[in-house]
Amino acid sequence: MNTTVGIDLGGTNIKIGLVTNGGRIIQRITIPTNAQYGPEAVVANIINCLKQWQNQYQTIGIGVAGLIDHKKGIVHFSPNLPNWKNIPLKTWLRKVIKQPVYVGNDANAFVLGEYCFGKAKGAKSVFGITLGTGVGGGMIIDGKLWLGISDAAGEVGHTTINFFGPRCACGNQGCLETYVGAKYIINRTKRKKTTGLLTDKNLTPALINLASKQGDKLAQAIIRETGVYLGIGLANVISLFDPALIVIGGGLSGFGKLLLNSVKQTVQARIMNFPGRRVKIVLSKLGDDAAILGASQFPKFL
Amino acid sequence: MNTTVGIDLGGTNIKIGLVTNGGRIIQRITIPTNAQYGPEAVVANIINCLKQWQNQYQTIGIGVAGLIDHKKGIVHFSPNLPNWKNIPLKTWLRKVIKQPVYVGNDANAFVLGEYCFGKAKGAKSVFGITLGTGVGGGMIIDGKLWLGISDAAGEVGHTTINFFGPRCACGNQGCLETYVGAKYIINRTKRKKTTGLLTDKNLTPALINLASKQGDKLAQAIIRETGVYLGIGLANVISLFDPALIVIGGGLSGFGKLLLNSVKQTVQARIMNFPGRRVKIVLSKLGDDAAILGASQFPKFL
Numbered sequence: 001m002n003t004t005v006g007i008d009l010g011g012t013n014i015k016i017g018l019v020t021n022g023g024r025i026i027q028r029i030t031i032p033t034n035a036q037y038g039p040e041a042v043v044a045n046i047i048n049c050l051k052q053w054q055n056q057y058q059t060i061g062i063g064v065a066g067l068i069d070h071k072k073g074i075v076h077f078s079p080n081l082p083n084w085k086n087i088p089l090k091t092w093l094r095k096v097i098k099q100p101v102y103v104g105n106d107a108n109a110f111v112l113g114e115y116c117f118g119k120a121k122g123a124k125s126v127f128g129i130t131l132g133t134g135v136g137g138g139m140i141i142d143g144k145l146w147l148g149i150s151d152a153a154g155e156v157g158h159t160t161i162n163f164f165g166p167r168c169a170c171g172n173q174g175c176l177e178t179y180v181g182a183k184y185i186i187n188r189t190k191r192k193k194t195t196g197l198l199t200d201k202n203l204t205p206a207l208i209n210l211a212s213k214q215g216d217k218l219a220q221a222i223i224r225e226t227g228v229y230l231g232i233g234l235a236n237v238i239s240l241f242d243p244a245l246i247v248i249g250g251g252l253s254g255f256g257k258l259l260l261n262s263v264k265q266t267v268q269a270r271i272m273n274f275p276g277r278r279v280k281i282v283l284s285k286l287g288d289d290a291a292i293l294g295a296s297q298f299p300k301f302l
Numbered sequence: 303m304n305t306t307v308g309i310d311l312g313g314t315n316i317k318i319g320l321v322t323n324g325g326r327i328i329q330r331i332t333i334p335t336n337a338q339y340g341p342e343a344v345v346a347n348i349i350n351c352l353k354q355w356q357n358q359y360q361t362i363g364i365g366v367a368g369l370i371d372h373k374k375g376i377v378h379f380s381p382n383l384p385n386w387k388n389i390p391l392k393t394w395l396r397k398v399i400k401q402p403v404y405v406g407n408d409a410n411a412f413v414l415g416e417y418c419f420g421k422a423k424g425a426k427s428v429f430g431i432t433l434g435t436g437v438g439g440g441m442i443i444d445g446k447l448w449l450g451i452s453d454a455a456g457e458v459g460h461t462t463i464n465f466f467g468p469r470c471a472c473g474n475q476g477c478l479e480t481y482v483g484a485k486y487i488i489n490r491t492k493r494k495k496t497t498g499l500l501t502d503k504n505l506t507p508a509l510i511n512l513a514s515k516q517g518d519k520l521a522q523a524i525i526r527e528t529g530v531y532l533g534i535g536l537a538n539v540i541s542l543f544d545p546a547l548i549v550i551g552g553g554l555s556g557f558g559k560l561l562l563n564s565v566k567q568t569v570q571a572r573i574m575n576f577p578g579r580r581v582k583i584v585l586s587k588l589g590d591d592a593a594i595l596g597a598s599q600f601p602k603f604l
Contacts, residue, residue: 067576076576124451137542141443148544149427150579155541158574162464162476163534172537172572174464232465235474239457240439240542242450270474272460274369274378277452 005053005099006296007046007062008106008288011035011080014042015288016049018057019296023117025289027053035080039087047096061102061298062089063109063291065134070151070302073103079134079169102298106291107136107154108145110284112301113294114247115140118286123245127237129156131230131252135177139241145301157181161232179229182252189222205252212258223255227262234263235270238279249284256283307355307401308598309348309364310408310590313337313382316344317590318351320359321598325419327591329355337382341389349398363404363600364391365411365593367436372453372604375405381436381471404600408593409438409456410447412586414603415596416549417442420588425547429539430586431458433532433554437479441543447603459483463534481531484554491524507554514560525557526564533568540573540581551586558585 003026008015011033018027029049033042050060066078073090075081093101111128114120120128126140135157139146146153157177158170165174166184178184186203197211198219211219234246248260260283267281284290305328310317316335319327331351335344352362368380375392377383395403413430416422422430428442437459441448448455459479460472467476468486480486488505499513500521513521536548550562562585569583586592 067574067578069578076578141448142446144444146443146543149546149581150544150576152574152576152579153542153544155544155574159538159541160463160534160572162466163531164464164466170574172574229465232462236461236538237542239461240455240539241448242452242455242457244451270462272369272454272457272472272474274452274454276369276371276378277454279451 003057004296004299005050005057005060006109006292006294007060008109008291008295009033009042009046009062009064009081010106011065014046014049015292016046017289017292017296018053019293023293025292033081035082039081039084040092042081043089043092047093050097057099059100059102059299060093060097061104061109061295063104063106063295063298064089065106065136068103068105068151070104070147073101075103100299102302104295104298104302105136105138105151106130108138108147109291109294109298110136110249111138111140111154111247111294112145112297113286113290113292114249114284116297117293118247118284118290119282120245120247125241125243125245127154127156127241127243127246129234129246129248130250131180131248132250133182135181137237139243156233156237159233159236161229161236176229176233180226180233180252185222185226185252188225189218192218194218206254209254212255220258223258224262226252226255227259228266230259231263231266232270234281235267238267238271243279246279246281247284248281249286249290253283305359306598306601307352307359307362308411308594308596309362310411310593310597311335311344311348311364311366311383312408313367316348316351317594318348319591319594319598320355321595325595327594335383337384341383341386344383345391345394349395352399359401361402361404361601362395362399363406363411363597365406365408365597365600366391367408367438370405370407370453372406372449375403377405402601404604406597406600406604407438407440407453408432410440410449411593411596411600412438412551413440413442413456413549413596414447414599415588415592415594416551416586418599419595420549420592421584421586422547422549427543427545427547429456429458429543429545429548431536431548431550432552433482433550434552435484437483439539441545458535458539461535461538463531463538478531478535482528482535482554487524487528487554490527491520494520496520508556511556514557522560525560528554528557529561529564530568532561533565534572536565536583537569537572540569545581548581548583549586550583551588551592555585
């Protein structure tokens with residue numbers, strides 16, 4: 001059987017999967033990233049995990065948040081991995097591992113996972129957006145992953161939706177991420193008069209979601225408002241790229257239909273409508289597996 | 303010699319060129335559009351013009367502003383041609399003309415003209431933007447014109463740069479076009495304390511340009527400010543699409559280096575910068591010919 005390894009290298013955990021041709025994860029390993037010990041330690045831990053599958057896989061794909069040189073397999077910068085500056089991840093792994101290694105951006109892994117095995121299967125063109133602490137994106141055009149000239153296409157989180165808007169960590173003002181990134185949603189909630197679950201000092205999107213499901217009006221309003229901002233950003237994606245399908249993933253996609261309906265309404269109000277207009281917007285159903293599955297497909301797409 | 307016909311069907315004039323394989327326009331005809339007489343009259347006038355070249359060309363390409371069904375050659379809607387609603391332009395022309403006819407969006411014609419014969423020749427990926435009364439765009443990806451699933455890709459003029467911004471004719475708020483469209487620039491100028499040329503009741507972008515060249519500080523500030531807004535819109539294009547080249551055309555590209563430098567500064571300040579970042583931004587040098595030349599290439603790209 002042809003199997004490949006897909007790795008989702010995140011700031012908190014490293015999720016490793018042994019994936020079949022058909023997109024089934026037949027074995028899994030999850031270990032803490034422990035980024036504080038530095039990139040060498042992280043890579044040593046990955047190599048250690050892979051030992052037990054030594055001859056069971058043909059290739060390895062790794063998805064990492066941040067700016068990646070996909071050809072050379074270098075992580076230039078990662079918001080989730082402090083001290084990762086121009087780390088030649090591929091070279092380091094290939095010193096020990098004999099199988100080919102492919103390194104890519106985590107949002108590209110997400111959109112590939114959806115395109116190969118999820119909601120975007122077979123779609124002519126796809127834009128994938130991941131909502132979490134950061135907001136990433138990736139695009140499939142004519143069956144190919146579109147990386148752009150600088151390997152930096154799909155950065156929807158850093159498109160401007162309000163040029164007077166809040167300062168973003170990237171240096172720009174009014175980026176989509178400053179409206180729909182997890183910490184901005186939490187801060188927006190905290191500035192309101194909260195009750196119940198929402199008064200939690202360690203408020204998280206998951207708690208906002210729970211409160212919303214329990215009928216908290218403020219939590220519901222926050223999620224709908226997040227959908228409005230997201231809809232503005234995605235309307236821009238549609239106006240520019242006109243994809244067949246947009247798939248929304250990442251932790252915040254757990255906001256579910258309340259978010260999705262608000263997104264759809266906003267998009268409808270903001271894009272040019274005409275009889276031939278076609279675009280579908282859906283929520284990911286693969287959850288955390290999207291990044292593992294997508295990374296396992298890097299060998300075919302990078 | 304292989305020659306093709308390229309037609310730029312605008313709201314004011316119809317520009318027709320007999321174009322060689324190498325992109326030389328060897329004969330030209332320009333007639334007034336007279337859109338008020340209706341689409342049948344416009345098409346009859348085009349057919350009349352083409353009679354004199356009867357056996358000299360192999361194919362015809364026509365660029366029209368608006369929403370086009372590129373496959374069927376139908377003009378769904380054109381902002382420049384009132385009463386053009388779902389006009390089967392290709393079918394009407396083919397009733398009389400034996401050569402194949404291709405109908406496309408004018409901004410797509412522009413970017414093709416630049417890609418085949420202008421500043422974007424040979425570029426790996428190109429975004430073309432046309433600045434005039436309307437703001438259009440088109441994109442070349444991997445040597446192909448990218449139309450999107452609804453034939454509506456590249457609509458950069460209707461991307462939101464400020465969700466609180468002015469209402470646009472398209473129904474959206476804060477579209478790029480509401481900041482850099484000709485009439486918005488004129489109105490912004492008129493609201494200031496103008497002197498000299500800028501007091502002209504029939505103020506045009508050309509007059510603003512002339513005033514700027516004569517040293518008018520307000521005119522210069524207006525052009526620089528237009529460059530800032532344009533830079534915000536183009537930074538979004540770069541973040542999403544990451545093209546190798548952006549080429550700026552249309553009447554307002556006559557604002558020249560003052561505009562271009564302001565665009566470049568704004569883009570630089572707003573996109574994520576990293577060592578591998580590559581994007582060039584240039585002004586078109588083809589002028590009005592870009593649309594004729596690009597339309598003549600529709601047969602190869604549609």
